[in-house]
Amino acid sequence: MQEINVFFVWKNYFVYLCKEIVERIMRILIVNTSERTGGAAVAANRLMEALNNNGVKAKMLVRDKLTNDISVAELPHQLRNQLHFLWERWCIFWHLRFSKQHLFEVDMANVGSDITRLPEFKEADIIHLSWVNQGMLSLKGIRRILDSGKPVVWTMHDIWPATGICHITLGCLHYQSTCGNCRLLPHGGSPHDLSYKVLRRKKTMLKDRNISFVTCSKWLEKEARKSAVLADQQIQTIPNPIDTRIFRPHDKKQARLRVNLPLDMKVILFVAQRIANENKGIFYLIDACHKMAAEHPEMVHNxxxxVLGGGRGNIGDVFDFCTGNLGYVNDTRQIVDIYNAADVFVLPSLSENLPNTIMEAMACGVPCVGFNVGGIPEEIDHLKNGYVAEYRNVSDLAKGLYWVLNEADSEALSREAVRKVTASYSQHAVAMKYIEVYNRAFSLKNNRT
Incomplete structure (x- = not known):
């Protein structure tokens, strides 16, 4: 009888310990404008999944919810949220003197939702901001989050948190001091223009407050450290994760049959959410193809x-090679087939952080070619798993494409591409780094209180 009582005592104690462990699981709320649209949304979803697969309870809070995923919460009051978006665009439109040229290259965060009253916010241990622009959060709203006392981590998918109003600096250094004279505003702005005012508001927002900033690339960390806004903030680099169980090599012939690409030709793949986005560099690819066709006429026929992405127009009119516009695809299995069908993936972007597309292609064993800009050379190891071309150099871009297609050991490149992704960008590797950031932020918060 006594032995039975001891058994039940230990059993109850074990149940108690398990309950304590469950209750202490860290709860993370990832905040992003969209659930699925855009590279930041894809990265935020992958991070949520990686955390949940590695002992952390993570949820997302979004304005634009597109699925029935119960781990993704939607902002209430959708009409009001749309009005926030429209009002900010109108204010920017006015500052642009009613020009549409840079309408979606600028964010001022003058309006947004107060998420501190939501149950998802109240139950979270850590608030993890992702891409929160276009009326999702205002600067005042972010200050309310900071004033709540909850630790805040902010993943920078571009340079906007560190500048006045722009997401891409393209060599502009004004954000390192005061902004002003913004290239995106009419006639180059003025010393005390919108960019100057928003940068000052960001500095006020962060006054006497700390955020753990995370950049997806070492390049962006280096740029962010120069910012007048982030001078006293913690900044470190953690790459985006990818699920290597989904993005992995498959039989190339079968993949081409499934996506209807030619079996007897070398396939160059270009991917962009908007094909015509000048920053993604399709015009450099067009020129590089012209050059290869002129120097290697046999390539015209083989x-x-x-091209994968949204956009109109007949791309066959501008390339010397046979072309196919695959349109916009959001089915993951089909996207994996498209990557596996390619012999080389090219992204001649003019500015990039750490492109998901390069990571996806490499995970599928596809060597990549891109310019030496942003985080691209952190992903592509030159002449090992692809080719890093000199920035904006069409000749070198053509040289890299030709080398991958016709000169390099394709099997060796493929192996190295997969190895790089597995070692650096797997769910487990990235989740462990973020858990360290969360624990440190939580400890600092407790020490202050």
Whole structure:
């Protein structure tokens, strides 16, 4: 009888310990404008999944919810949220003197939702900001989050948190001091223009408050450290994660049959959410193809350019090679097939952080070619798993594409691409780094209180 009582005592104690462990699981709320649209949304979803698979309870809070995923919460009052978006665009439109040229290259965060009253916010241990622009959060709203006392981590998917109003600096250094004279405003702005005013508001927002900033690339960390806004903030680099169980090599022939790409040609793949986005550099790819066709005429008949992304127009009119516009695809299995169908993936962007597309292609064993800009050379190891071309150099871009397609050991490149992704960008590797950030932020908060 006594032995039975001891058994039940230990059993109850074990149940108690398990309950304590469950209750102490860290709860993370990832805040992003969209659930699925855009590279930041994709990265935020992958991070949520990686955390949940590695002992952390993570949820997302979004304005634009597109699925029935119960781990993703939607902001209430959708009409009001749309009005926030429209009002900010109108204010920017006015500052642009009613020009649409840079309408979606600028954010001022003058309006947004107060998420501190939501149950998802109240139950979270850590608030993890992701891409929160276009009326999702205002600067005042972010200050309310900071004033709540909850630790805040902010993943920078571009330079906006460190500048006045722009997401891409393209060599502008004004954000390192005061902003002003903004290149995106009419006639180059003025010393005390919108960029100057918003940068000052960001500095006020962060006054006497600390955020753990995370950049997806070492390049962006280096740029962010120069910012007048983030001078006293913690900044470190953690790459985006990818699920290597989904993005992995498959049989190339079968993949081409499934996505209807030619079996007897070399396939160059270009991917962009908007094909015509000048920053993604399709015009450099067009010129590089012109150059390869002129120097290697045999490629005209054995090379195919596949373009994945949204946009109008007949791309066959501008390439010397056979082409196929695959349109906009959001089915993950089909996207994996498209990557596996390619012989080389090219992204001649003019500015990038750490492109998900390069990571996805490499995970599928596809060597990549891109310019030496942003985080691209952190992903592509030159002449090991792809080719890093000199910035804006069409000749070197063509040289890299030709080398991958016709000169390099394709099997060796493929192996190295997969190895790089597995070692650096797997869910487990990235989740462990973020858990360290969360624990440190939580400890600092407790020490202050």
């Amino acid at each position: 090379t195919f350019v596949a």
